[in-house]
Amino acid sequence: MISKEEFVxxxxxxxxxxxxxxxxxxxxxNRRTVSRRLKEEDLxxxxxxxxxxxxxxxxxxxxxxxxKFSIPFRDA
Numbered sequence: 410m411i412s413k414e415e416f417v418x419x420x421x422x423x424x425x426x427x428x429x430x431x432x433x434x435x436x437x438x439n440r441r442t443v444s445r446r447l448k449e450e451d452l453x454x455x456x457x458x459x460x461x462x463x464x465x466x467x468x469x470x471x472x473x474x475x476x477k478f479s480i481p482f483r484d485a
Contacts, residue, residue: 416452423447
């Protein structure tokens with residue numbers, strides 16, 4: 410994810426007439442990232458991910474076969 414400063418610099422350089430390719434070389438970012446950020450009016454943070462559902466599915470995937478074959482499973 411790019412910082413707020415990089416977002417502002419991308420828009421400032423574009424307003425000075427630089428191409429997307431020139432901006433990407435100056436900042437060391439991918440051209441697609443620069444292009445995508447230029448389409449946005451404001452920097453939008455990524456939504457927070459919840460890993461609890463993934464973790465519970467993983468625990469279930471491990472404990473279900475153990476319970477199916479009556480193998481004792483001990484919580485850590």
